[in-house]
Amino acid sequence: MIVGAYLWGVVSDNHGRRKGFLIPAIVMFVAGFLSVFSSNYASLLILRYFVGIGLGGCSVLPSWFLEFIPSPSRGTWVVILSTFWTLGTILEASLASLIMSRLGWRWVLALSSLSSLVLLVFYSVTPESPRYLCAKGRTIEALQILRKIARVNRVEIPSGTLASDYTIEFDEENNTPSKNTPLLLSLRKFYIIKNPKKTKSSMQSLTSLFMLFFTRIRQINALLMGHLLF
Known part of the structure; x- marks a missing residue:
């Protein structure tokens, strides 16, 4: 995701916000769907690696969305957008719990890749960022x-x-x-x-970045602990 976040950030800055989340969506869908047909661990790991690179482009979509939102309302929408990460995690865990024991992990990967396909379907009606x-x-x-x-x-x-x-x-x-x-x-x-x-100091920006970083680390730790406990 770190590699993808940097890569797609460069793409979005140089070629537009729309391409910045179109290409990652294609990468995630293709690599995610091909993961279903993996015949060994090596091919599965390689394909999931590309899914992770595509997933790094998820940071472009909120940037594109927030550039349409008035400045006073952006903070509220940042919080709202963050909740979808939590909801998606719960949905994915529920999907795995219901399907994996009955149909196997391949069906879980196949259904999980459909979210990227939905994004591709609506791509044609998304405007470029005026900013x-x-x-x-x-x-x-x-x-x-x-x-x-x-x-x-x-x-x-x-x-x-x-x-x-x-x-x-x-x-x-x-x-x-x-x-x-x-x-x-x-x-x-x-x-x-x-x-x-x-005027805001650069120290406040650094503080915000550290808070964002440690928030993500906390979420990862919570998921790992939940997996170990349950």
Whole structure:
């Protein structure tokens, strides 16, 4: 997963968010389905290795989704998205418990690979991230997607211009961005917020990364302990 997370992150930054989760989904489905026909442990381990690489692309999908969510609501949706990992773990364990003893492990792997197939089915209706398009200078395409989103939600697009690189200037009286602030900012370059009260230190970012890392370690330990106990 570590290899896949880095690999698909590079793909999504250079070729788009959609390709960043399309290719991993294909890898997971093909390798996962072929695992059903493994004739020995070596072939099974190799195929599951590729499933793990594809699984590393799961980090791209939340990034793509959250780029459509307003900033004040992103924290809530991060928590909601995290619950699906837990629900998926419970579902997979339940699936194995019900099927493995009756039909064998091959059926468990076959049914588990269908989730990637569902993602591929809905790929055709997923738009590219406007933030990514804007960062690549494709502002016309980004604006078309934003207009479509606004039309579906029956709202008007906020006033502003699309830009790739920009410095945010705050209105000191209202403590809000100025009217000239672009709708989308660059993904590839840092932007400066001219408001000391809103500036966050890099130490806070490192703390968040460590918290995320140790949270995942705790989840893995809980799964291992549950397997040993039950």
